[in-house]
Amino acid sequence: MRVVFMGTPEFAVPSLQALLDNGVQVVGVVTQPDRPVGRKRILTPTPVKVEAEKHGIPVLQPERLRRPESVEELKELQPDLIVTAAYGQILPKSVLELPKHGCINIHASLLPKYRGGAPIHHAVMNGDAVTGVTIMYMAEGLDTGDMISKVEVSIEDTDTQGTMFEKLSIAGARLLTETLPDLIAGRIQAVPQNDAEAIYSPNITREQELIDWNRSALAIWNQVRGLSPRPGAYTLWNGEVLKIWSCLKPDAALNPSSANTSQPGTVLGMGENGIVVATGSGTITITELQPAGKKAMDAAQWTRGGQLSIGTVLGSAEQ
Structure with missing residues (x-):
């Protein structure tokens, strides 16, 4: 199976590593463009790009994934499956329809709770005792796709957004490792989300x-x-x-x-x-x-x- 991985921050790195450790053929990585960082505004690659280059994986960094030329670049990789984790851009329909096994996303919440861009922040800020990771099929809506697998992760009194970011990134990588064999073998029975129970977690203002x-x-x-x-x-x-x-x-x-x-x-x-x-x-x-x-x-x-x-x-x- 030819897999394209999409991710940007440190959260996504363990999931990319999990794919490689399990012998999955990652034919390309898509991540955000290099950005200026710090007071000196030094142009810095994303953590996912750094990890991909360690393994000699081709890296694409489109400013806008929905542009026709970006979709064509992705199409040339001939992905059977796209795996995303905190990529940072919404995948257009033209990308969602590319791989025959679909696109799956590793989302840092127990969906349908905390759809959106800041699920970890909101879970801790709201005083939740438990959050988790959901792997789901991607759809055109915001984190609305059918759910494939879940794992719960406790939020302790000593936890912050930072410690939960790390715990959930590791939990997501483990869940991906456990989920992939059934997905590749066609044994997945995804469960639709109950939209009536949806809670949104937009980026922090x-x-x-x-x-x-x-x-x-x-x-x-x-x-x-x-x-x-x-x-x-x-x-x-x-x-x-x-x-x-x-x-x-x-x-x-x-x-x-x-x-x-x-x-x-x-x-x-x-x-x-x-x-x-x-x-x-x-x-x-x-x-x-x-x-x-x-x-x-x-x-x-x-x-x-x-x-x-x-x-x-x-x-x-x-x-």
Whole structure:
């Protein structure tokens, strides 16, 4: 079977490796174009491209996959099956119809929950205890295709978007390895999704990154870890962005009752555990942060420089 793999970030690399480790004939890889990265804007290949080149696999990097010339390039590879994982572009009908065994996608959620581009962020931000990976046939809709196989993955208190990204990428590669033999042998009995149960997880907006201190301490804790290590939750301090990278789980925070008479966002205390802040319900302790123009640092260490005082209201226009 001639397989074309489509993927872009680190999430997709274990799945490409799984195909190669199982002797699958990967005749080509399609990934996003090289992009400028960092302050110096260095043109950088995608992780999937780097992995493909290690194995001498031809790489296509169309700016727009739906362009006729891009479809023709793909057609020349004569794929029997297309496997995608976090590719980053919607496959047009002309591509979906190319391989005789169809196109399958490794999606980082338990469909139909969290269709869309940011399923891992939303699962953690919503405080879910379990998420997973679904392998499905691709259709013209957004993650609407029939489901082939699933695996559940727990979200622990210590998990962030970053740790779940890694756990789900490995789980997806294992599920692909388990699913391929039945797919190649024609033993798959795909299950349609129940559209009535669909939940969407669009890409994270700047508004979702801003901490609303009127929310509960638990909701803010989930928001912070769901946005770590990228793009990061933030509040305002002295009119500048203050990134919040980690907090203690609220039931472990200091002075849980003192927020009842304080404006949400008020700094209630500073100590070795971090910065205690009032929320709309309970308090939360910030343990790692990043002031504008500086590197991430321990919150307690930052307060020793005298930059912050008790009574300061984070997120306020005047502080």
